[in-house]
Amino acid sequence: MRLKIPALLLLFFIFSNCTENKKQEFTLPSTITWSEHIAPVIFKNCSPCHRPGEAGPFTLLSYADVVKNINKIKFVTQTKFMPPWPADPNYVHFADERVLSENDIALIKKWAEDKMPRGDSLKEPAAPIFYSGSFFGKPDMVIKIQKPVQLKGNGTDAFLMIKYPFQIPEEKFVQYVEFVPDQRKLIHHVNGHLLSYDPNRKFNYFAGESSLADARDNFKDAYQKMGLTYTDDKKPELPSLLPNVVYYLPGYHPPVYNEDIGGFKLPKNGVFFFKNVHYGPSKEDCLDSSYLNVFFRKSPPKRPVFETQMGTFGISKIEPELIIPPNEIKTFHTQVTIQSDISILSVNPHMHLIGKKILAYALPPQGDTIKLVKINKWDFRWQYYYTYNNPVKIPKGSTIHVYGTYDNTAKNPFNPFHPPRQIDQGVGNESMQTTEEMFQFIFTYMPYKDGDEKISLRNNFD
Ligand code: HEC
Known part of the structure; x- marks a missing residue:
């Protein structure tokens, strides 16, 4: 056994790709301070939710707020529980992605270990000012x-x-x-x-x-x-x-x-x-x-956006039927073939409590697989509409495939039943109980036009 570990490590180094190499490369500054290094990371990635009226359970708007919660912050950033972003950034990047870089995570950890120096107050960025009552700003x-x-x-x-x-x-x-x-x-x-x-x-x-x-x-x-x-x-x-x-x-x-x-x-x-x-x-x-x-x-809409739903209540059938027997981990599939060129803007995978993984991609008649979204650890609490950086062209004749995996074992901490029992879609009306399941993949799109791939869908809230 002893020999095996270095051998595995060696394999890892041989096969690790550029991104993994980069991870090893960064060097942290010798003095990490709140004003220079930490505040910008927190204000951008945490404050939008951790402020009065938003979802976060406490505010992260000042040095004092962060110092008070530093052990928790260190933990949730190391484990990547926060900021919540279930989609795998190594599969597809999205426009308003909130993911800390490995460098940011290491900065927070070292700063915490160095007893959180505040640094030069003149260099301290002002806390962001939010409009209360809206995530975006003052509504009309x-x-x-x-x-x-x-x-x-x-x-x-x-x-x-x-x-x-x-x-x-x-x-x-x-x-x-x-x-x-x-x-x-x-x-x-x-x-x-x-x-x-x-x-x-x-x-x-x-x-x-x-x-x-x-x-x-x-x-x-x-x-x-x-x-x-x-x-x-x-x-x-x-x-x-x-x-x-x-x-x-x-x-x-x-x-x-x-x-x-x-x-x-x-x-x-x-x-x-x-x-x-x-x-x-x-x-x-x-x-x-x-x-x-x-x-x-200001102006009338130029290009209206449409929406389609696959799976539960949608245009495509789930196979096999969405029934998850107790003590089983089971994967389901749904697919649809697209009849004309479209540009997909955003996608929204939807499952309930025992959802585990979801993967969606399109296979065009010619050319490479078009990656849509991959969630390795489904979390009922974070169900975003993931918006692409640029519209994604899906050529006519492409088939969109979606796979959803559910974990109905006792090991799944989100399982609502102890001991586990069969979970399905219930009795077929639109009022789905939380403890029943859904397998849905919604996408927003517009008919394709030349140049759509170049349009930026990034908003100004980064
Ligand atoms: C999209 C909104 C959102 C963003 C962005 C966000 N949080 Fe959170 N955070 C939440 C919510 C909501 C909870 C409560 C989660 C729960 O109880 O299930 C939470 C919980 C936490 C907790 C408490 C965890 C626990 O179980 O005690 C910490 C610590 C935390 N967030 C830190 C951060 C940090 C640090 C960042 C930025 C790097 C961040 N959050 C970004 C919404 C957010």
């Missing part, structure tokens, strides 16, 4: 909930329909909408549509219930109770609907593209309507006052 319009949603502390999932009515003096164009969760720990999934009312007809959409338990099969009554239907007796009874304009999942922020991409028209009279807001189980009664931040754009 905030739409509050009409009445807080009452959640019961009965330990079961809740599924609700919620409306956010608004009226504006003139039509606008929207670039993106940010859903800001109030009960951050409970909200699992939000998907909102835009209802636009014809000004020549009668309506009273501010009236009625502002939220209702998900109607499942009886939507007609529910829409009436929520005041969403027109109040005259002309057809159609419901206003026109633009689907999927607002999203939220744990850890999610909307992708922000430049003015050339995406956007939609906002009518004078409208409602953002959420048909199926999923709250996880709560032990205590509580109120939720989540709200919407709307960011306008």
